[in-house]
Amino acid sequence: MSGALNDIRVIDLSTDLSGAWAARLFGDQGADVILAEPPTGHCLRHEPPFVANDDGDRESALHAYANWNKRSVVIQSETQLSELVGNADILITNERAPFSGLAETAIDALPENGIHLSVTPHGLTGPWASYPGNNLTLSSRVGWAAMNRRVDEPPLQLPVQQTGYITGVAAFVSGVAAVIRRQQSGQGETVDLSQLEALSLTCYPWALMGNYIGGDRVRYGVTGARTKEKPGPLWQTSDGYINFGFGEWKRWTDALTYLGVDEFANDEVFIPVLGRQQKDLKPVGQALADSVISRNKWDIFNKLAQLHCISGVVQNAQELLHCKQMKARSFHMQTNLGGKTRNTAGAPAKLSETPYQHHRDAPALGEHNGDSGRKTQPQAIVDGDKSTQPLSGVRVLTFTQAWSGTFATELLALLGADVVQIEARKRPDVWRGAGAPVPPAIRDENKEQSPLNTNGMYNSVNLNKRAITLDMGSEEGLSMFWQMLPSFDVVAENFSPHVMSNWGITMETLREKKPGIIFASLSGYGRQGPWSEFPANGATTEPMSGFASVHGYEDDAAANTAGLIPDPITGYYFAASILSAIHHRNKTGQGQRIDEAMMEAVAVQMGDGMLHCDATGEIPGPRGNRHPLHAPHNVYQDCDGEWLAIAVDSNESWQALCVTLGMMAEASDTTLSDAAGRKEAESRLDDLLATIVAEDTAANLETRLCQAGVAAAAVQPFEPVYADPSEHVLDRGFMVQLIHAECGQHYYATAPWIMKSLGRPPVEVSPRFGEHSQEVFSEELGLTTADYERLEAEGITGTTRL
Structure with missing residues (x-):
């Protein structure tokens, strides 16, 4: 089987994991990916963990994992790079604005209908566009570090590589969307993916919920304040x-x-x-x-x-390698590390016609210097309407509920798809609230308010959708579904595996009504295997997927995050798989079955640790705020008791830190001139920075350091980040003020990318319960008002809970 993107050529000019991971996902779906490397090699070649090969040299497990399905070409000149990019469809960069050097050369060489996929810490526009950033500082800016902390302990970042993986798949989503749009319009694109925005979406629902409630109830996330002595959430x-x-x-x-x-x-x-x-x-x-x-x-x-x-x-890397559910689903893949075949994580989802595949080990440096010609047939492009959104004309009928599935389908809606979400009057989306009242901060005696329409969780992940209610357990309700189906392109759901088949909805029955249908399912453990019907959610997937085994302070055995992060991670991969399937269907007319397991999709982001564990037997654990390679890399308390994150990731940023903070003795200390020396002196450097930061404010130091080229960020308290957004995210249009009929005016987070030729798409608030039932049934089935009123009286549809 060939991949959905086998007509695409990608030049990977990335300089961090996010861009490399996006490029690998393109390769997994069949794209021809060239890793354009400097003579010293891609940065991931130098990133721990390492394994020794038979020659005594060390190889990076992260490189072996994130750079498979690519060919390596060493760039020796601007002319060579221009020629390489000149016949590419997509160029991936991590260069911050303003562009310079090889990135500028490559962007200038991209064909007019080419796609520049830019993945940067804060986006290409806005006051922070030139600021550096990484997992630590972005965790601090979006609220994760403040939420994850234990009471009376320092803020805590997400596991060190997770921002790279998360923003990489978000970039892949936006890149495939641009490919779909180019196929129909003939237009190239600059896709500006902000890592800050992509990571914000992984915690933002809790902030909106908290802002609806008022006070600081979610200061420590959805699990509440934690101490080392208090049990839970593990x-x-x-x-x-x-x-x-x-x-x-x-x-x-x-x-x-x-x-x-x-x-x-x-x-x-x-x-x-x-x-x-x-x-x-x-x-x-x-x-x-x-x-x-x-x-x-x-x-x-x-x-x-x-x-x-x-x-x-909690499963650690070793347990994931032997997990019986994963083995039953043939999840694991093999690749070469240290001269031997090793096991690691496999595909984030199963696609029946265009599966994610490993077809090439990560390349040796310059392995393909003489073999960089195009390996794919160019994409068939038409000169069409250049004003439409990528998914204009695509229609999605979805049963998704709670977070993961609704987030994925919201991303499709923000890309222009018509997404119609089905609920039942007897079973509303659980994120509309399980018995919760109208939240205190938005109660208004002058409005008619329903608890079903005033939950911040639901309203955070259902923008741009239409909501209907339909009793699928009734003969007439099921008949109405089948009558509507031929007008839709995608059916999505995240029920337990038996639910849809109990209604008679299978790939076979769907194809009878709609050839070319894409049927996408998301569940805790997937549709096969001994655990397929076991219940799961984000809180249980964190330990089951291995995520909890690498999260926490250095003295922790394991820890869950404060905000059910598996849901948005799996949502990103679910959207990615659906978009790949849409592109394949646009080319061939062929639909397909998508089966995603939450446990597997999150475990994909544990793959470098699994690979290293299989090679060495070493099991990765929590690192706190430290980095395996770089130092200083930690949080420090300022004169007001606030916290500042500082991350030095190069010799240049080390010198900039020293000059900015007056550390002249350290600047000239040759034992600190490289990463290894600074890592060895990490505790001493932490003590020194703690003393310096304690004499100033985090806000002042953040500005000075970022302007000097050092990644730094004041640790932001959680809810205020989204109740009173920064000038930067407002300038970029990521956070927008919307008025909800029952909740009033609030800021809402939108898509984490900007397509330069289109700008931000229009945004509408999340729908009220059953709000569009009459509208959709009139459009699709020709129902009259009298017809609708009869169905409402019989409980088949309506706008109230039964």
Whole structure:
């Protein structure tokens, strides 16, 4: 099978993981990718972790993983680079504005209908466009570092490579969208992907929820304030750690009786699921901690799964390599590292016709210097309407709920697709609120307000959609679905695997009604394997995917983030797979089946650690705020008790730091002149910077350091970042003020990219419950007002919950 993007040629001129990862995803989908390297090699060749080969040289596991499916060409001159880029479809860069050097040369050489995919810390425009940034400083700017911290401890970044992976897949999404648009319009494009914005979308829903509520309830994220002594969201067992989603357990009494928590098992206060999350569950959490400390984590996991009660164990890199569910789904892929074939993570999703594939190991430096000709047939391009959005004319019928699936389909809607979201009056989207009232900060006695329409979580991830209600369990409701189907191109859902087939909706039945349909499913563990029907969510996927095993302070064994980060990660990959399938269908008319498992999609971002573990047996763990290669790389408290993140990632930025902060002795210290020397002196440098930062303000130092070329950021408190956005994100149009009929005016986050020829697309607020039912049924089925009123009276559709 060939990939969906086998008509695309990509020149990878990246200088960090984000651009390299975007390029690899293009390669996984069949694109011809050239890694254009300096004579010293791509930066990832020099990034830990390393493995020794038979010649005694060391090889980077990160390079082996993020740079497979590419050919390597060493760039010796601007003329050579211009010739290479001259017949490319896509150029990927990480160069910040203003452009210079090889990046400027390559951009100038790109054909008129070529696509420049720019991935930078803060975007190509706005006050911070020239500022450097990395995982630590971006975690600090968007709110993750403040949320992740334990009470009375320093802010905490996301695991060190995660921003690169997350923003890389976000860039891939926008790049494929530009390819789809070029196919129909003939127009090239500059796609400006901001890592700050792409990472913001992974935590922003909690901020909007908090801003609706008022106060600082989500200061520490959705899991609340954490201390080292307080149990949860991971509970220690005899052989590891486990997450309990007991707020959602329907068989509460059975589960707590099994776990030996008899004092709460029959408590009528907690037995009803509806409203349980609003109760004080801390005593239950403590009782669970006392009970499970002597039990086996897998015994607990399997028993709770039998009860359909959600939980998830912490799997480390070694356990992921031997995970029976992953093996049952043939998830793992193999590649070469250190001269031997090693196992690692595989595809983020299964595509039936154009699977993600490993077809070439990461190249040796300059391996293809004499073989850089185009390997793909050029994309067929027409000269069409240049004013339309990439997905104009694409229609999506979606059953997605909560975060991951709705976020993915929101990205499609922000790219111009007509996304119609289906709910049932008896089963609204859970993110509309499980028994929660209208939040305090937006209550208005002069408005008619429904709790279903005033939840910040739902309203954060459903922009530009239309919402309908339809009882799929009724004969007439199911018939209406089948009548509407031929008008749509994509059906998406994130139910348990059996739900759609119970309604008779399969790839075969869909194709009978709509040849060329794309049927995309997202679930916790995928549609096959022994865990396929096990319940899962973001909190359980963090441990199951390995994410929790590398997150936390240096003295942690494992930790969940403060905000269910697997959901947006899997949402990005879900959107990426659907877009690849749309491009393939546009070329061939062929639809396909997409099957994504949350556990696998997040584990893909553990692949470098899995690869290194398979080669060495070493299991990666939490690093706190430190970096495996660079120092100083930490957070420091200022004179007002605020925190400043500083990350030095080159000799140049080290010298700039020293000059800016008056560290002249350190600037001339030859033992600190390279990364290895600074890493060895890391604790001493941390102590020195702590003393210097304590005499100034984080805001002042951030500006001075960033203007000098040093990655630095004042750690921002979570909710205010989105309630009162920075001038930078407002200038770029990422955060926009919208008026919701029941919630009033708030700032909302939009797409993390700008397509230069189009600008930001128009944005509409998330729909109210069933808001577009009558409109959609009239358009699609010709229903009259009387028809609609009858259906509403029978409970098949409507705008209220039953």
